[in-house]
Each structure stands twice: as C-alpha cells, then as structure tokens.
Amino acid sequence: MSIKQRITIWFGALVASLLLLFSLFIYQTYESYRQSLIRTRLQRRAVAGELYFQNRAEFHRFNYLTLPDQHETIVGPDNKIIYNSSGPDDYKLTAGLLARAREKEVFFSYSARPWNTDKEGVALSFVIDGTRYVSVVTAYDLGGRQASNSLLFILVVGNIVLLVIVAFAGFWFARRSMLPFDQLIKQMNPASVNDFSFRLESTSKADEAAYLANSFNELLGRLQTLANSQEHFVAYASHEIRTPLTVVKGILETSFAYDKALADVRTSMEKALFRLEDAITLTNSLLQLAEVEGLQSVKMREDVNIVDTILDSISYFGEKHPDQQIELTLSDIFTEQSQVIHIIGNSVLLRTVLINILDNASKYSDKKSVKLDVDLDDHEMVIAITDHGMGIPPEQLENIFMPMMRASNVGKVPGFGLGLTIAKKIIDMHRGTLTVNSEPNQTKVFIKIPVRISVG
Numbered sequence: 058m059s060i061k062q063r064i065t066i067w068f069g070a071l072v073a074s075l076l077l078l079f080s081l082f083i084y085q086t087y088e089s090y091r092q093s094l095i096r097t098r099l100q101r102r103a104v105a106g107e108l109y110f111q112n113r114a115e116f117h118r119f120n121y122l123t124l125p126d127q128h129e130t131i132v133g134p135d136n137k138i139i140y141n142s143s144g145p146d147d148y149k150l151t152a153g154l155l156a157r158a159r160e161k162e163v164f165f166s167y168s169a170r171p172w173n174t175d176k177e178g179v180a181l182s183f184v185i186d187g188t189r190y191v192s193v194v195t196a197y198d199l200g201g202r203q204a205s206n207s208l209l210f211i212l213v214v215g216n217i218v219l220l221v222i223v224a225f226a227g228f229w230f231a232r233r234s235m236l237p238f239d240q241l242i243k244q245m246n247p248a249s250v251n252d253f254s255f256r257l258e259s260t261s262k263a264d265e266a267a268y269l270a271n272s273f274n275e276l277l278g279r280l281q282t283l284a285n286s287q288e289h290f291v292a293y294a295s296h297e298i299r300t301p302l303t304v305v306k307g308i309l310e311t312s313f314a315y316d317k318a319l320a321d322v323r324t325s326m327e328k329a330l331f332r333l334e335d336a337i338t339l340t341n342s343l344l345q346l347a348e349v350e351g352l353q354s355v356k357m358r359e360d361v362n363i364v365d366t367i368l369d370s371i372s373y374f375g376e377k378h379p380d381q382q383i384e385l386t387l388s389d390i391f392t393e394q395s396q397v398i399h400i401i402g403n404s405v406l407l408r409t410v411l412i413n414i415l416d417n418a419s420k421y422s423d424k425k426s427v428k429l430d431v432d433l434d435d436h437e438m439v440i441a442i443t444d445h446g447m448g449i450p451p452e453q454l455e456n457i458f459m460p461m462m463r464a465s466n467v468g469k470v471p472g473f474g475l476g477l478t479i480a481k482k483i484i485d486m487h488r489g490t491l492t493v494n495s496e497p498n499q500t501k502v503f504i505k506i507p508v509r510i511s512v513g
Contacts, residue, residue: 064231064513065224072223073216080212081090087208089200092177096164098124099194101180106131106192109140110185123197126169126176132191138423139190145169148178148195158182158191172197237266243271301332308332361407363438363508367431370411374419381419381427398438399509402487407506410483410491413476415500420470421500422446433508437489440504449495457493 102124109131127143136155147169157163158180166175180196237259244257256277259270312325364387371383387395400407418427422444430441449457449464457461458481463474477493484491489506 062231064234065227068227068230069220069224072227073220076219080216083207084209084212088205090379091198091205095177095196095198095201096179099164099177099196100181101160102127102129102194102196103179103181103192104183106140106190106194107183107185110190123455125199126172126195126197130193132193134188134190136172139418147176148193150193154180154193157194159189167195168453169197172202174202234347237264238269239441241266241270260307301336305329305332305336322362359401359403361402361404363398363407364395366404366407367411367429370408371413373408374412374415378419378424380415381415382422383415384426384427384428386430388430391431391433391438394433394510397511398433398504400438400487401509402506406483407487410480411440411442412502413480414504417476418442418444418500418502421467434505436508436510437505438508440506442502442504444500445498446500448500449493451495454493454495458491 095455106129123144126145127142128144128146128148128171129140130138130146130150131140132150132155133139136152138149138150148167154163154165159182162179162181164177165180166177169176176195176197176441178193180191182191184190190271240260256274257270259267308325308329312322312329316322316325367385371385375381375383413429415429423446425445428441428443430439430443432439432441447466452463453464457464457477457501460475460478462478477491481491484504484506488507489504491505492503494501496502
C-alpha cells in the first residue's frame with residue numbers, strides 16, 4: 058500500500074469518525090429534546106384529568122386538543138376505571154404501574170400497531186376531596202418522530218455525501234503532498250544504479266523532500282568517493298602485488314637458465330626472497346585492513362590499560378628498529394589521572410595504530426628522533442607523535458587516509474600507503490579522531506580518544 062493510499066484512508070477514517078460522532082451528538086440531543094417535549098405534553102394532559110371532577114365541560118373542551126392516537130384513562134382508588142376517552146386503548150394497565158404512579162410520576166413506552174416506533178405514556182396521581190386518583194395518558198409523538206426520522210435521513214445522506222467529498226479531497230491532498238516525492242522517484246532511473254555521479258533535483262526548497270534529496274545526494278557523494286577510492290585501491294594493490302611476483306618469477310627463470318655456480322644461485326634466491334617479503338608485507342597489510350573493516354563492535358568492549366599499551370608499543374617498535382630514538386613524555390595531569398582513566402576498546406588494535414604511526418615517522422624522517430607526547434584534555438586522551446622528516450605536501454593532506462595513497466615526495470622510501478588508513482579506521486571504531494598537521498621538515502599526528510574517569 059502506497060503512502061498516498063495510507064494518507065487517504067487515515068484521513069478519510071479520521072474525518073468519518075468526527076462526522077459520525079458529531080451526527081450522533083446532534084441526533085441524541087434532538088431525541089432528548091423530543092422525549093422531553095412529549096413528556097411535558099403528556100404530563101399536561103394527565104394533569105388535566107383533575108377537571109373531570111371539577112368542571113366536566115372544561116374537561117371535555119380541553120380534550121378537543123388531542124395528541125395523535127391519544128387515549129386517557131382515570132382510575133379510582135380501588136383500581137377501577139372511572140373514565141376512558143376515545144381513541145385506541147392499546148395499553149394494558151397493571152396494578153404495579155398504578156401503585157408506582159400513586160407514589161410518583163411514571164413515564165413509559167410500549168410498542169403498538171400500526172406504528173414502527175414505540176408509543177409513549179405518563180401515569181400520575183392527584184387528590185380530589187381526599188381521594189387519590191391516577192390519570193394515565195398515552196399518545197404517539199407523530200410530529201416528533203417524523204422530525205427525528207427526517208433528521209436521521211439528512212444526517213445519513215449528508216455523511217455519505219461528505220465522505221465521498223472527503224475521499225476525493227483526501228486523495229487530492231495526499232497526491233499534492235506526495236508530489237515532491239513522486240518527482241524524486243521518477244528521477245531514480247534503474248539504469249543509473251551504478252552511476253554515483255547521478256544527483257537528485259528537488260523542486261521544493263525547504264521541506265522533507267528537499268531534505269531527503271540533499272541527504273541522498275550527500276550519500277551518493279560519499280559512495281562516489283568510496284567507489285573511486287576502491288577502484289584506485291584495487292588497481293594499485295593488484296599492481297603492487299603483481300610487480301614483486303613478476304620480478305620474482307623473472308629472477309627465478311633467469312637463475313634457472315643461466316646460473317651455474319652455487320654463489321650465483323644463492324644471490325638470485327636472496328633477490329627473490331627480498332621481493333617476496335615485500336609482497337607478503339603488502340598482503341598482510343591488505344588482510345589487516347579487511348579484518349579491521351569487518352571487525353564487530355563486540356570485540357571493542359575491553360577496558361584498555363593505555364599506559365601499558367603505549368609502553369608495549371614503544372618496546373615492540375624498539376625491538377624492530379633498535380637504532381630509532383623515541384622521546385616519550387607524559388604530562389603531569391595524565392600521570393596523576395592514569396590510574397583512574399578507562400578506555401573501552403581493544404588494546405591490540407590501539408597498539409597497531411601506534412606502531413603504524415611510529416613506523417611512518419621513523420621511515421619518512423630518515424630515523425631522526427621522534428617525539429611521543431601523552432596528555433589529558435578534559436575527557437579526552439591526546440597522543441601527539443612528531444617527526445622531523447620530509448613532511449606532506451599541503452594539497453595532498455586531505456587524501457592521506459585513502460587506501461594506497463602516498464605523498465608525491467616519498468621518493469624511493471618503501472611503503473604501500475595503508476598504515477594511516479588502518480590507523481584511521483581503528484581510531485574511528487574507538488569513537489576518536491585522527492588528524493595530521495604537516496609542514497616542511499615536520500609532521501604531527503594527533504590521536505584523540507574519549508576516556509572515562511572513575512571517581513573514588
């Protein structure tokens with residue numbers, strides 16, 4: 058069921074309910090008024106029964122003004138009928154009714170032919186010369202019933218006509234309300250499903266359709282960026298993996314064809330192993346990136362001892378590069394609060410981030426001294442890693458987190474452009490930020506991770 062149909066149905070149901078309640082209110086109000094009016098008229102007829110004992114001429118004159126199908130009965134104290142008027146006597150008096158009428162007025166209704174609705178009556182008592190009599194008057198409210206039926210007919214027909222009008226008005230309203238969305242749907246050509254350069258154009262300016270179009274266009278823009286990044290990544294990765302494998306194959310084929318001495322064979326094998334090591338390193342990096350992208354949040358819920366993680370990362374990196382000097386500085390605030398700082402995440406992944414950034418700092422600064430400063434800023438832990446290497450060209454800073462992207466000034470420094478990509482994804486998983494500031498002969502990498510400080 059489309060949204061337009063739902064709006065039409067719900068709008069129609071709402072208006073129909075309101076019309077029905079309003080019609081019931083009008084009908085019940087009129088019916089109450091009709092009942093009150095007929096009871097008052099019947100009561101006046103019954104009270105006039107006193108004239109039967111006081112002034113017979115006036116009583117008979119008064120009876121000329123009768124109600125439709127009216128019948129009057131006067132009953133004495135022994136329940137004997139003293140007077141019966143003309144008209145249909147279609148109500149059977151009972152001792153119970155007469156007894157109740159002697160105590161208070163009794164209004165009643167009953168079915169009688171040829172009427173389709175009930176006749177109504179009243180029974181009340183009066184005292185003449187110390188004797189209590191009961192006057193019973195029955196009649197059919199012909200005028201009131203006709204007016205009630207006319208009102209019911211008008212309400213039913215009026216409701217039907219109004220519901221038809223409301224249905225058309227609701228459909229028109231829904232169609233007009235959904236028109237901006239219909240225009241967006243028409244633009245979504247299935248043939249352009251893989252064209253991320255496609256953008257929606259909204260004729261409205263400041264409504265939900267415009268907001269949806271803008272959000273959709275922003276999503277397409279991100280998808281286009283990701284698609285271009287993926288295309289570049291696949292092309293670069295396949296080239297980088299294929300190149301060392303091709304070189305290894307060429308070295309082995311040459312060695313098999315021409316190397317006769319064991320020393321020459323050993324030299325060729327060393328060259329081949331060196332190239333294979335590059336391919337293995339790249340493959341491991343690609344696998345690590347895929348693993349980080351598919352990592353589930355359930356693995357990110359351990360309480361990380363960040364001090365141990367930092368020291369462990371420096372120790373591991375020192376074993377790998379014993380000639381690289383790292384200057385570690387812990388601020389006084391961080392040192393004081395280190396025992397109550399809690400980071401929810403994964404220590405292995407955070408260690409990977411630090412090692413990747415330290416490796417870049419060492420590699421691109423020609424193993425100059427690297428500074429690692431740790432500080433606490435409100436509820437964020439800030440790690441700043443500074444090197445004095447070649448720096449990154451300003452126009453390329455915005456692309457440094459894309460896979461396989463390397464600065465144009467790296468020269469022959471080995472690398473695959475995956476370290477910062479992996480680090481950025483891991484920090485994002487920890488709900489932190491990773492930023493890079495660079496200028497000639499200096500690059501600073503800032504890592505900010507939210508922390509929880511326990512009290513007491």
